[in-house]
Every structure is written in C-alpha cells, then in structure tokens.
Amino acid sequence: DAGVIQSPRHEVTEMGQEVTLRCKPISGHNSLFWYRQTMMRGLELLIYFNNNVPIDDSGMPEDRFSAKMPNASFSTLKIQPSEPRDSAVYFCASSFRQGGNYGYTFGSGTRLTVV
C-alpha cells in the first residue's frame, strides 16, 4: 500500500496566484481530511469528507479556500488568491470509518510558501 499520497511536496508561489494541492487517499478508505499546520496555530482541521461528500468545512479559514473530492481516490484543496499568511504545511489524511473506531493515516504533507 502506497499510503496517502500528496502532491506537490513543496510549492512556492507568489501572492495572488492560485494554488492547488492534491491528495490521493488509501484505496478503500471512505473518509478524507485536510489539515493545516503552522507554528502559531498547530494542526487545524480545515475540512473533511465522508464517502466523497463534504461533512464539515467550518475550519476553512476564508472563501479563498475550497476543497473538492470528485471521486473516492482524489481530492484537491485550492487557494485562490493565495496570501503570505497561507504559508503552512498542508496535510491530507484518510481513514476507513467503520462504526466508531478508526484511525487516520497521514500523507507527507505539502509545504506551501507564498511570497
């Protein structure tokens, strides 16, 4: 199993540009989560999906952020337009939700730098 795959690993972009982060969850997992990690705020849950449907996006900081999951094997997190304060490491995680007990597997993250 290749695990949760995120791309790109690193992204440097100029303020105002559109940024798209990608995630491929573990095959068979039915839940997907996007987290953002910064020194100041730690790990924040941005949004999560169950069976490709967004369940809770209350953690998405602004309308500039959007996430999609068109199918069970792919999700994107888009920032448009990007700002320097969006610089962070963005993690995707997936899990197989069965009953109430399930753990997450995290991807390696995308380090985003907005200059």
Added chain:
Amino acid sequence: AQSVSQHNHHVILSEAASLELGCNYSYGGTVNLFWYVQYPGQHLQLLLKYFSGDPLVKGIKGFEAEFIKSKFSFNLRKPSVQWSDTAEYFCAVQGNNDMRFGAGTRLTVKP
C-alpha cells in the same frame, strides 16, 4: 465542541530520563484517543490509540499511555527516552466524526 490541551510546549530531557507528556480533553461523549509523533520534516505517525478496554495502552517504540476517564486525561509515557525520540508529539481526540489535535509538545532529547 471538542478541545485538546497539551500542557507542555517544549520538554528537554537527557537520554535515559523518563518521559510523561500531559494531555487533557474536553468532549461530552465517548471518545477515541490517540498520540501521534512527527519527526523533524516528516508527517504524523500513529504512536498508539485507545478505543476501549484496558485504559493502559502500549504503542510502538516503548511508548504507553493511560486513559483516566475521571480526569479526562490521556498522558503519554516512556520509561527511558532515546535521542531518536526527539520529535513533536500530538495528542488527538476523536468524537463522533472528526479528530482534533492538541497544540503539540516538542521533545528534545540530549545525547
């Protein structure tokens, strides 16, 4: 709403010292509890988890944690740390749906 508190922001120990990292949570229902470790420049990896049963759970690399329901705590312990344990440690609480993380505790082990 769920919340997770990790009391120690940065812990510095010498090799062979014992470790205990505090974690308290706030949640009104049944929870699952986790500790994750993040080595420098890497992603989060699961150390151990508690779903039910024996409140003392053992994880990888000699780590263990004890769930004390009355105290809403899930402290992480290791009897003797190694230099390779230098990392950031995150406590996490999972309620009905999502998982919330504490702010993390950075552990530095001096050789």
